[in-house]
Amino acid sequence: MKKSASSAGAQGPADIGLDRFLCFAVYSTGLAFNRVYKPLLDRLDLTYPQYLAMVALWQEDGQTVSQLGEKLFLESNTLTPLIKRLEAAGYVNRRRDTKDERVVRVSLTDAGRALAQQAACLPEQILQATGVSEAQLGDMHAALTALRTNLQAATTAGA
Structure with missing residues (x-):
């Protein structure tokens, strides 16, 4: 089709x-x-x-x-x-x-x-649970923060 x-x-x-x-x-x-x-x-x-x-x-x-x-x-x-x-x-x-x-x-x-x-002790326990390095976690954090900022801007742009 x-x-x-x-x-x-x-x-x-x-x-x-x-x-x-x-x-x-x-x-x-x-x-x-x-x-x-x-x-x-x-x-x-x-x-x-x-x-x-x-x-x-x-x-x-x-x-x-x-x-x-x-x-x-x-x-x-x-x-x-x-x-x-x-x-x-x-x-x-x-x-x-x-x-x-x-x-x-x-x-x-x-x-x-x-x-x-x-x-x-919680941050270290959470880091261990993620199974990724601090550097990888930092990269993910930066990417998610940028994504959140873009999404917030998109929701306020139409207001």
């Missing part, structure tokens, strides 16, 4: 195997990462998003909710309950900014700072 001129060269989802979708490779890799992280984070009583928030705070304490949201690519309606759970666990405190009461700052508690020591 011959393709019509209007569809010649064009491929739709039915014409491409799922294993060839880059978005599926990224998605399923994310799921695989989560399966590796889960038992490691269970020992710390953290979810993966909570762990990412803690890493961001270990790097820079006292950030605003807005700053954390930008770094984690999370909306405030997702981030606020996450921060509240971290606060209930005793890892962070939320306080209104003294200069602008509309701004909420998130700061580590002593327990939150101590948690960094317990989590210090």
